[in-house]
Amino acid sequence: MAKSSNTGLTDKSCSHHIKESGYRSELSCPKILGFHLQKLKSGGCWRFRYHDFNGKKRIINLGKYTGDNANKEAAADRAFELRNQVNKGEDPASEMKAKQEAYKVAEARRQSGKLGIYLDGIYTKHQSRKADGGKHTLDLIRRHFNQWLDTPMELITVGDLKQWQYSKEQEGLSHATIKRAFGALRTMLRHAVREHILSEDPSAKFQLAPPTAAEKDKAHEGEELKARRMLTASELQSINTGIELYKAQLIQQRENSRAHGKPHLPSLEALAFPHWFFPFFHLAAYTGMRSGDLYTLNWQELNTQFKRLVKVPNKTRHHSDPIKVDLPLDDRITNLMTQWRVQCGNPASGLVFPSEKTGKKMDKKAHVSHWKKVLTLGGIEADLDFYSLRHHFISRMVAGGFPLFTVARLAGHKSVKMIEQHYGHLAPHAAADALALVADDFQSTLDNKAVKKG
Structure with missing residues (x-):
C-alpha cells in the first residue's frame, strides 16, 4: 500500500507555480501550516515559516525545488516534523542554530586537535x-x-x-x-x-x-666507545699540520685572486686569519663546545676583555632550568679571539661567526668541508668527525683525574651521568689508593700489635 502524502501540493501545481508566478511569490501547502514553495529568479525553494515565542517570524530553508515528486515529499516530511515541534512549544530555528554552533565548536576543536x-x-x-x-x-x-x-x-x-x-x-x-x-x-x-x-x-x-x-x-x-676517546699524539700532530697547510693554501689562493683582477680583496697583512674556520676550530678545540653552540655564540657571551665565555648550550636552552657553561679563557685563546674580533670590525654585539654573505647564522654543517680538507692535508685517512675535538676535550680531563662533576659542568652537562657512562673508563683507577688511604688511618694500631706479639 502506497504511503499517503503529508502535503496537499501536487507536482502539477508546483510546476505551474514555478513557470507562471512572479519572483518571490509563494505556493502554500493546504495540509501543513507554514510549508510553502517560493519562486526564485531561477527555479524555486522549499521553506517552512512559523512564529517563535516572541512572535518573531522565523523561516527555515528546506532545500532547492528540483521538480520531482521525491524532492517534494522529502521537503514535506521535514516540514511536517517542524510543525509538530512548533505545536509542542519548541523553537526549531533556535535548536538548529544551537546545533550548528555546537558543530562549529566541535569541528574547530577537531581541527585544532590535528x-x-x-x-x-x-x-x-x-x-x-x-x-x-x-x-x-x-x-x-x-x-x-x-x-x-x-x-x-x-x-x-x-x-x-x-x-x-x-x-x-x-x-x-x-x-x-x-x-x-x-x-x-x-x-x-x-x-x-x-x-x-x-x-x-x-x-x-x-x-x-x-x-x-x-x-x-x-x-x-663498538664504534661509539671508540669515538669517545682522546686523540692520539699522531692524530694531534696530523691535525695541526693539516691546519697549517690549509691556512697556507687559502693564503696562496687569496694572493692569486688579488693578482688576477681582484685587488679589492684585503691583503693578508690586514687579516689575522684567511678564513673564519681557523678561529672556529681553535675555539672548538679549547672549549670542547659543540659546533651548533659555536654557530650561535655572540660577543656578549664571549667576553675577550674579561677573558670569559659564558654560554647556555642550545641542547638545554629550552629547559626550565638550563645549564650555563662558564669557561675562563687563557691568554692564547683570548689573543686569538681578540684578533678575530678586530678582523670582524670590533663588533660590540652579534654573532662571533656570522655568514659572510648574509651576516646571519650559518648552516650547521658549514665547517664540515673545511674540516675534511684539514684531515686530507694532514694525511689522516680515518673518518675523524669534527666532534672528536669535543671527545678529546672531555676525555683528556677525565684521564687527567679531574673530578667528573667539574668535567660535566665544563662540557655543559647538569650531572656526571653521561660523563661517567661514556668516559668513565678513562678515569685513573684509584681504588688501590683509596683503600691504602683508609688503611693508613689504622696502621699504627696494627704496628703496635705486631710489636707486642713479637
Missing part, C-alpha cells in the same frame, strides 16, 4: 615563552613526526607509536635521539590535555622499547 595545527598554533605560542622560542622542540617534533601532521592527536595509538619507534630504528637513529623525539611529543600531548583539546594523553600507555642488542653492543664495545 598534530600539525596544534603544533603550529597553540603549542608554538606556548613554546614562544622560552628563551629560544621553543625552536629546538618544535623542529624536533616536526622533523620526527611529519607523517602525522594531518592526524588528529586523539587517534594516535600505542600501535602507531610502536611502529614509529621501529621505523626510526630502521632509519639508523640512536635510542637517545628516539627518546628525545618521543619525549618532545609526549610533552606536547600532555599540554593538549591541559588545554582541553585532548581528553586524555594517547601516549600515556606507551613505553619506549629499550635499545636494541646491536645498539647496546655498539655503545659499550
Whole structure:
C-alpha cells in the first residue's frame, strides 16, 4: 500500500507555480501550516515559516525545488516534523542554530586537535615563552613526526607509536635521539590535555622499547666507545699540520685572486686569519663546545676583555632550568679571539661567526668541508668527525683525574651521568689508593700489635 502524502501540493501545481508566478511569490501547502514553495529568479525553494515565542517570524530553508515528486515529499516530511515541534512549544530555528554552533565548536576543536595545527598554533605560542622560542622542540617534533601532521592527536595509538619507534630504528637513529623525539611529543600531548583539546594523553600507555642488542653492543664495545676517546699524539700532530697547510693554501689562493683582477680583496697583512674556520676550530678545540653552540655564540657571551665565555648550550636552552657553561679563557685563546674580533670590525654585539654573505647564522654543517680538507692535508685517512675535538676535550680531563662533576659542568652537562657512562673508563683507577688511604688511618694500631706479639 502506497504511503499517503503529508502535503496537499501536487507536482502539477508546483510546476505551474514555478513557470507562471512572479519572483518571490509563494505556493502554500493546504495540509501543513507554514510549508510553502517560493519562486526564485531561477527555479524555486522549499521553506517552512512559523512564529517563535516572541512572535518573531522565523523561516527555515528546506532545500532547492528540483521538480520531482521525491524532492517534494522529502521537503514535506521535514516540514511536517517542524510543525509538530512548533505545536509542542519548541523553537526549531533556535535548536538548529544551537546545533550548528555546537558543530562549529566541535569541528574547530577537531581541527585544532590535528598534530600539525596544534603544533603550529597553540603549542608554538606556548613554546614562544622560552628563551629560544621553543625552536629546538618544535623542529624536533616536526622533523620526527611529519607523517602525522594531518592526524588528529586523539587517534594516535600505542600501535602507531610502536611502529614509529621501529621505523626510526630502521632509519639508523640512536635510542637517545628516539627518546628525545618521543619525549618532545609526549610533552606536547600532555599540554593538549591541559588545554582541553585532548581528553586524555594517547601516549600515556606507551613505553619506549629499550635499545636494541646491536645498539647496546655498539655503545659499550663498538664504534661509539671508540669515538669517545682522546686523540692520539699522531692524530694531534696530523691535525695541526693539516691546519697549517690549509691556512697556507687559502693564503696562496687569496694572493692569486688579488693578482688576477681582484685587488679589492684585503691583503693578508690586514687579516689575522684567511678564513673564519681557523678561529672556529681553535675555539672548538679549547672549549670542547659543540659546533651548533659555536654557530650561535655572540660577543656578549664571549667576553675577550674579561677573558670569559659564558654560554647556555642550545641542547638545554629550552629547559626550565638550563645549564650555563662558564669557561675562563687563557691568554692564547683570548689573543686569538681578540684578533678575530678586530678582523670582524670590533663588533660590540652579534654573532662571533656570522655568514659572510648574509651576516646571519650559518648552516650547521658549514665547517664540515673545511674540516675534511684539514684531515686530507694532514694525511689522516680515518673518518675523524669534527666532534672528536669535543671527545678529546672531555676525555683528556677525565684521564687527567679531574673530578667528573667539574668535567660535566665544563662540557655543559647538569650531572656526571653521561660523563661517567661514556668516559668513565678513562678515569685513573684509584681504588688501590683509596683503600691504602683508609688503611693508613689504622696502621699504627696494627704496628703496635705486631710489636707486642713479637
